[in-house]
Amino acid sequence: MSGCLLWSDDLTDAQLKMVMACKGDGTQLGESVGYELRGPEFTVARALERKGLGEIEGIGGSLPPMFWLNQEGVRIAHEFDDETDDGEDPFFAPDRALNRGYGRV
DSSP: OOOOOOOGGGGGHHHHHHHHHHHHSSTTEEOOOOOOOOOTHHHHHHHHHHHHHHEETTTTTTSOEEEEEEEEEHHHEEEEHHHHOOOOOOOOSSSSSOSSSSSSS
């Protein structure tokens, strides 16, 4: 989907949940938190990767693969966050997002 600007409305609920979980604490626009992929979450991450919103790393390693947002994915997370900025997480609690350090995009 290169050349096409995506918005949070263009994502399924599962995709948006993963994007928001990867957003991290939101202090830096260029930061992302890795999301550990297990089972059906891998399919969601592949769809986000095809949309150009991030990448999967660590396939075939001893640890589970991780999904990381790229700059466009972080932009969408912040766009959705701005739409729902009432001080509470309106969507879900990111219980599977693992903070294994912040990555710059």
